[in-house]
Amino acid sequence: MRFMVIVKANKDSEAGVLPDQKILAEMGKFNEELVKAGVMLAGEGLQPSSKGARVRFQGSKRTVIDGPFAETKELVAGFWLWQVKSKQEAIEWLKRAPFDEGTEVEIRQVFETADFAPVDPTGELRKKEEELRRTIESKRR
């Protein structure tokens, strides 16, 4: 299963302050470990929200709002995509990440299309098919 590991923004990341050499080196080592273990599928760091934008949908109206955005703690500063066997494995990997005090990182499981029929994500079609089958059978009797 896949997990997205979401690193939240902080004052520094929103100010565009790059992490110092030491942290960069530690993070590099951690990433290398993830790659070597065959766990990391992708991972990126994001620029501050001042370089981003939002699009708000209201009926047919689209409003573009330029960054920066105020709610720093709710913003995303980076992410990984990991391939692991369980949520627990993702947690164990994340515990090894060299984050410093106060950081909180979120782990979210990615929907696997392989888990259900691809054209029928809600099972709606299959359900209808079964109903139809039952109807046909009841008419046969």
Add this chain to the structure above:
Amino acid sequence: MAVTATDPHRAIDAVWRIESARLIAGLARMVRDVGLAEELAQEALVAALERWPESGVPENPGAWLMTAAKNRAIDLLRRRKLLERKQEEVGREVEGEVETPDLDAAIDDGVGDDLLRLVFIACHPILSPEARVALTLRLLGGLTTEEISRAFLVPETTVAQRIVRAKRTLAEARVPFEVPRGADLAARLSSVLEVIYLVFNEGYSATAGDDWTRPELCQDALRLGRILAGLLPEEPEVHGLVALMEIQASRLRARVGPSGEPVLLLDQNRALWDQLLIQRGLTALDRAEKLGGARGPYALQAAVAACHARARTAAETDWSRIASLYEALLQVTPSPIIELNRAVAVSMASGPAAGLELVDELLSERSLQGYHLLPSVRGDLLAKLGRLEEARTEFERAASLTKNARERALLLERAAKCATDSPAPRPPQGAARS
């Protein structure tokens, strides 16, 4: 916000998955016996299972397991040394101190090398292919015996037996715990790649069971492949295999229909292909080619897969490139099945007549007698050429040869159609791997 304590058993499972291979590899170097190394690692795991539910999961669970296992190894080596001394005394050949290995260094240094040694020993040609697969998944994939038995739909006792026998075989043959060098490396590496691809294929088109695919197993194989690519970054065929698996795995969710039926490559909804895996696959293929491995058998198969991955629609497929890749593949690994694949690619690139010519050359091929795809492909080409009566015979023959009920129905349908219908311009079934 709820702060929940982690369930220690689940945490232990996860830690085991992450640490077991490195643990076993480090221990194997100390004690020079893979079976024993695994037992020591297991003992450390049991200790964790006893301790952690009470004490909580330690801050650094990997290090905890290492220390626990190392202590057991030290005890064992001391007992052995004692035993050796006694034997020496009996033989009156005391020759000074028995060398004590630097245990910390033994475990902490050269983790990569140890892992690589473990890979090569688990895939040693002295073992049967089944044993290699079981041992690799167990020692390197961190899978339990039960998980392996579920994946391969064999009883758990069978898998356990295989593993026990494999370890005994390795010990009895005194297979050295080392990375092969020189010409030996190429041969041994191909055994490793074979094992990983075998695991992948069992997941990709299951030979047994009700499910057409078992994606879990594909993920296990991919993980092993990616680990190997990290351990042997300069070996082009490792990247070739990883590329092949990444690209094939990108189609996993497209190759099963709503009711679990197989969907063939050219009929797949390409929007369902996993673009992230395709990208990873193309990068790995590029790496294999840059390392001079474009002509390796896995890299060539990956290049075929990449042709399909790059085509936005089935109609955009570069069939002449696929035909030439198969030709190159034939030169490195001659096989009538690859010939047949090439014939199909040629028919798609240059028309059914050219394809039929190649297929007809294969009719006398002994190993293809009884292979349903030969008459199936031939029937399709004949149908395209308007030779419907001959085509019908071939489809019926193919239907009588296949073991798959769904496929048989499809072939009989096509046979019946030949009598009435004009042929649809459709590529032969089984042409390209889905």
